[in-house]
Amino acid sequence: MGVTGNPTSINQGTRTKGGIGESTLRPDGILKVTGEFAYSSDMWHEDMLWGHTLRSTVAHAEIVSIDTSEALATSGVYAVLTYDDLPTSVKNYGLEIQDTPVLAHGKVRHHGEPVALVAADHPETARRAAAKIRIDYRELPVITDEASATAPDAILVHEGRDDHHAGHVPHPNIVHRQPIVRGDADAAAARADVVVSGEYVFGMQDQAFLGPESGLAVPAEDGGVDLYVATQWLHSDLRQIAPVLGLPEDKVRMTLSGVGGAFGGREDLSMQIHACLLALRTGKPVKIVYNRFESFFGHVHRHPAKLWYEHGATRDGKLTHMKCRIVLDGGAYASASPAVVGNASSLSVGPYVIDDVDIEAIALYTNNPPCGAMRGFGAVQACFAYEAQMDKLAAELGMDPVEFRQRNAMEQGTLLPTGQVVDSPAPVAELLRRVKARPLPPERQWEVAGEQADVRALPGGLSNTTHGEGVVRGIGYAVGLKNVGFSEGFDDYSTARVRMEVIAGEPVATVHTAMAEVGQGGVTVHAQIARTELGVAQVTIHPADTRVGSAGSTSASRQTYVTGGAVKHSCEAVREKVLEMGRRKFGTYHPAWATADLLLEGGKVVTDGGEVLADLVDVLEDEAVDIELEWRHRPTEAFDLRTGQGNGHVQYSFAAHRAVVEVDTELGLVKVIELACAQDVGKALNPLSVEGQIQGGTIQGMGIAVMEEIVVDPKTAKVRNPSFTDYLLPTILDTPTIPVDVLELADDHAPYGLRGIGEAPTLSSTPAVLAAIRNATGLELNRTPVRPEHLTGT
Structure with missing residues (x-):
């Protein structure tokens, strides 16, 4: 990994080992690798019951009747709950629009919607009892696409909408609409x-x-109730759970348990309310663990999309205009669809300078599975389309596709179609230059002189379907633009409590936030920040819970920026308090206490010249310092609902990819050989973690390109492949070489100059792989994922 640029300097504690800029190891790494890490599914409590959710077997139907008598009579069953058993008048929840019922009432709107709950003394007893619940459905026509959703006689997925988006859409089956118009x-x-x-x-x-x-x-x-759960946003869960239970928020105490990945899928509620309802009804602890089949129905997915784009250019390769229309399928409930629409529309131009645009993005209500947050959040779908358009334009003009992109690349000072100025580094052209300049991997790598061919390097891999006949190479490029943090006027803040004290004769800092550690490495970064700002070696990360102020969601590439900013802010306040205590206690003994720029470093108070004034143990021996503060980034504003103008985003991130693929054109098989990435991260707080995030996002984008898709029957709206047997994921055998080139061009508005990094590589890896396959085959390939039949015509 190469690291270059001009990062913001760090003035405090730069010599404390394990601080900012070092590749410190994760505290949970060894436990996870050895299988000793405790995930939420590993929790246990004496006298615990098991909960199970009965889900609808149809996508759209009236509920005529529910008979739970046989289930209740099952030995070992403690409770069976339906909508009529909910304890309060608040029976719906939702991230922004409260349109999702805790349990279905009157009708079901998607395949797998929760209808009833069972608590029993054994998980299999709960499942068998749930199977005995008799539900009489009267099926209704399904809404599955824009045509059926907006037809004059269309059935309404939600009758009587009263959310604040309802007045701005042309049809009740449209969740949200965002146009962006600039120029002509x-x-x-x-x-x-x-x-x-x-x-x-x-x-x-x-x-x-x-x-x-x-x-x-x-x-x-x-x-009250104590809930131990894997989630992305403790306080958002709390805000939705407490009203349904009829409890004040201080009686719903939430603690983060081990999270086995998230990527947006845990931003909405799943089993949280259900487990609490069963626990309060039975008076016993209740554990719910989904199996993989249930998990496919228990969380939202990435919005499928249909996109239409038009671009124009002059003969010398300058973009003239762009028109586009983006239709996102939000499924049965709103979830994060309004925000996804805002992202898709405002980022639909990509990292290019285009003065004249006409953009429209909408999200639909349908009877398909609910869709919401997923890594990239609307920008992924747009990037797939606009990057294909860039290749089309370059081909029409007879230009190199990288040169064409560089000629139109945005830079610092560019005015976006929303009217917002990009006021931090935007090294789009440089990122493209770097990935193009990398040496290409050797051709025909499967050929090993004098030895048997290495089939792992071939399309089809260990299935041994080809020995190289009909295999051709392709190379493709792409670059993407992603916002960082919550946007459109959302009050995006985080809270951190930092305590500094002496324990066993050593100064120790404790950092307490509600940040959900979902694998992104925030617990490592928070310790690095504390070591840097407080100059102590020992840092304890307190378990995340709702006993401290909100940290917001672990999404939108925001946690290092916002919660990291809160930790830094609170540490700075603690440091000033400690220095003030030192001045009161020792200041009369040395004039530097009053005049010098003092640092905390290596457990001591030192001058900026390195002279030791006191030991922190002596400063803190009589009193600990404990400070909790909120921290906000600079404000954003909502986009105008007619023109799309507004300073909607706080920061932008950029990544570029070059994909090298081998395609067996006879069998329709693809092997991605290399996915080289260049990305600007502002400041690499933990270079090892940065590289891991970029590589992980890259592979997730590759999965979209060549294998991953939830298949929904267009006639019944039922999910066809809710298992890892039929929903294909990249494995280590599918993973290409991923060289990473990191730039550190500081954003002066951000803590340490950092830039959120987790999502940007997911954007550009997908279109880069598609571009490489097009380059190899000459086919247009305008959908994801690419399947064998798309390459062979069968």
């Missing part, structure tokens, strides 16, 4: 020498985290 795209089109257009289809992707949804609810003596 029609007039600019008339000036173009070349105009290309395309229709693109993006499949539904699952987050496919390896740890299924799970949690343990324990009823408390005060009438």
Whole structure:
């Protein structure tokens, strides 16, 4: 990994081992590798019951009747709950729009919707009892696409909408609509020498985290409940759970348990309310753990999309205009669809300078599975389409595709179609230059002189379907633009409590936040920040819970920026307090206490010249310092609902990929040989973790390109492949070489100059792989994922 650029300097504690800029190891790494890490599904409680959710077998139907008598009579069953058993008048929840019922009432709107709950003394007893519940459905026509959703006689997925988006959409089956208009795209089109257009289809992707949804609810003596759960946003869960239970928030105490991956799929609720309801009804702890089949129905997915794009350019390769229409399928409930629409529309131009645009993005209500947050959040779908358009334009103009992109690349100071100025480094052209300049991997790597061919390097791999006949190489490029943090005026903040004290004769810092550690490595970074700012070697990370203020969601590439910023802010306040205590205690003995820029370093108070003034143990021996503070990044604003203008995003991130693929054109098989990435990260707080995040995002984008898709029957809206047998994921045998080139160009508005990094590589890896396959085959390939039949015509 190469690291270059001009990062912001770090003034405090730069010599404390394990601080910012070092590749420190994860505290949970060894436990996870050896299988000793405790995930939420591993939790246990004495006298614990098991909960199970009965789900609908149809996608759209009236519920005529529910008979639970046989289930209740089953030995070992303690409770069976339906909608009528919910304890309060609040029976719906939702991230933004509260349209999701805790349990279905009156009708079901998607395949797998929760209808009833069972608590029993054994998980199999709970499952058998749930199977005895008799539900009489009267099936209704299904809404599955834009045509059926917006037809004049269309059935409404949600009758009587009253959310704040309802007044801004042309039909009740549209969740949200965001246009962006700037300049005059029609007039600019008339000036173009070349105009290309395309229709693109993006499949539904699952987050496919390896740890299924799970949690343990324990009823408390005060009438409240303690919930131990794998989630992405403790306080958002709390806000939705407490009203349904009829409890004040301080009686719903939440603690983060081990999370086996997330990628957006844990931002919505799954089993949280259900476990709490069963625990409060039975008076016993209740554990719920989904199996893989249930997990496919228990969380939202990435929005499938249909996209239409038109671009124009002059003969010398300058973009003239862009028009696009993006239709996202949000499924049965809103989830994060409004925000995904905002991202898809505002980032639909990509990292290019285009003055004249006409953009529309919408999300539909349908009877398909609910869709919401997933890594990339609307920008992934747009990037797939606009990067295909860039290759089309370059081909029409007879230009190198990288040169064409560089000629139109945005840079710092570029005015976006929303009217927002990019006010931090935007090294788009440089990222493209770097990936193109890398040496290409050797051709025909499967040929080993004098030895048997290495079939692992061939399309089809260990299936040994080919020995190289009909295999051709392709190379493709792509670059993407992703926002960082919550946008459109959302009050995006985080909270951190930092305590500094003496334990066993040594200064120790404790960092307490509600940040959900889902595998991204935040617990490592928080310790690095504390060591850097407080100059202590020993840092303890307190378990995340709701006993401290909100940290927001572990999503939108925001946690290092926002919660890291909160940790830094609180550490700075603790440091100033410690220094003030030192001045009061020792200041009369040395004039530097009053005049010098003092640091905490190596457990001591030192001057900026390195002179030791006091030991931290002596400063803190009589009093610990404990400070909790909120930290906010600079504000954003909502996009205008007519023109799309507004400073909607706080920061942007950029990544570029070069994909090298081998394609067996006779069998329709693809082997991705290399996915080289260059990305600007602002400041690599932990270079090893940065590289891992970039490589992980790259593979997730590759999965979209060549294998991952939830297949929904267009006639019944039922999911056809809810298992890892039929939903294909990249394995280590599918993983190519991923060389990473990291730039560190500081964003002066961000802590340490850092830039959120987790999502950007997921954007550009997908279109880079598609571009490489097109380059190898000459086919248009306007949908993801690419399947063998798309390459062979069968």
